[in-house]
Amino acid sequence: MPRQRKGYNASYHTFFPFFVLLVSHFSLAISYPLPPEGSRLVGQPVTIAVPQNNTQPLESFAARYGQGLSNMLEANPGVDVFLPQSGSTLVVPQQLILPDTVREGIVVNVAEMRLYYYPAGTNTVEVLPIGIGQAGRETPRNWVTAVERKQDGPVWVPTANTRREYAKEGKTLPAMVPAGPDNPMGLYAIYIGRLYAIHGTNANFGIGLRVSQGCIRLRNDDIKYLFDHVPVGTRVQIIDRPVKFSVEPDGSRWLEVHEPLSRNRAEFESDKKVPLPVTPVLRTFIKGDDVDTSRVNEVLERRSGMPVNISAGRSGL
Template identity: 55%
Template sequence: MIKHIAIVSALVLSANLACASNFYQISPNTRLVGEESVYKLDANGTTTLEYVASEYKLGLSNMIEANPSVDPIVPLKGTQLLIPNRLILPDTVHTGIIVNSAEMRLYYYHNGGVEVFPIGIGQLGKSTPINWVTKVERKRANPTWTPTAATRAEYAAMGEPLPAVVPAGPDNPMGLFAMYVGRLFAIHGTNADFGIGLRVSHGCVRLRNEDNEHLFNIVPVGTRVEFINRPIKYTIDSLGNIYIEVHQPLSRSQSEYENFEKDAPFSFTQEDLAFFKTPGINQDILKQALTERSGRPVLLNPPEF
């Protein structure tokens, strides 16, 4: 009887994961997963990019990159939006949680697949870690928040003084659930209805509340967590197709941050430079991908007729 219940529970979990739009089965033949789609804004109503991003488990930055000509605050009625839910999995171990700050996504590998969530990260000067391996040290429902002295001074200067400890509850900036990684950072929810896909936190990883609660319930203490900063991802599948996915690099100055500069320079790694020389890559397409930074996988060796 117990064995039967366990089997049924596993089947239900698998069915739920299969239905989730952000869960992808992993194939040994490719790191390219997901599919793009199109969302047409109501011709008679008012819809924001944030609303559409939330519906498709994307961050605002993902929508802005894929739809650069669309006003993110008041998009034109009837506009067709590209939903960039096709992506390349980061070239790192497919274990536990991977946080790629550059694309503002969190990956959780489990049950033979991966769930992908949009995140908010640290503001300029209060950065989320970008090259660090740690683990989930502990979890807490209804967390309190103890702001640092610098944070309290910052809020006081804005006319919003903070107590020494912000009590648990819906008004707490950490939301209702928190997973603590290392000693100074956490993966948590929010008390705001915006900010996912943006640099808004004081260094922690912020998720929409429903995503955060879901992760909190399924991620065990001790889970490996890796922070990376890879605005450029690429892969070659088993058929020889070569793909690249390019995101805007994290801003390093106030000017880049405020202006979302499309020409902010990349810091190419040796691996990046070696990949760019891969035989078969159409260099014109590569150059265009690095310029447009659409956050979408681009085929670099299409058939030539």
């Protein structure tokens, strides 16, 4: 039974058949028990009701249920990001397929804008939404590194190029932004490699978006949790996999498709969908006799970011 880790100032307690949500105003990672051998499917999707006379933006619901904005937008096409309609329903994508990687340390999948943390000595995985590097300042991909150090109260030193970009917009950036609540890195930083960090934020938006200078951004409660629990030396793997799939122990086949990240400025600014990377392994998976081809095509087109059972003759999301 997945459960939502309690954040600070928790004030809501909502009960669902499969797990308990302990809801914070600020942020909540979701803790899942690891599935049995041969399985990578965890969690269950949740449907919530938008209150009558709603005054909150979609970001508020995303933060309350431990999601990034992109996760909520994929699961709820057409939703008003500024003001979801009162009385409507929202799908919270709390079911997912674990990335096909070693279950160790931190795994970041930039395509789905999620960070997976496998605490040593436990049988759980913590899933946290993230913001990543904007187009032209991408977060590194296909990289294995480690936590080099941690900093309580990081100082931000913008690059000369960053300062020039701000200047073009009429903004002046100092050579150094001191630690404190106005620092864009937030109150905690976990440095990976030489040039990048997993850090907090001084804003109330940007999680689930491409907004950073290349670093990995988390909501403040989430970075505090990682800062307190992730040791220096922890393995960190960054991947870019918009398509995840799994054959479960019962033989069912599941497919989870996210919008791929744009590969260049033209794709970023275009209204056209970015092509999905179809690897030989994926092609073999979706062409089997035991899959529902029409459902596969729907999933590849829809890109809901949620696992779908594509088995022939089987029911599923």
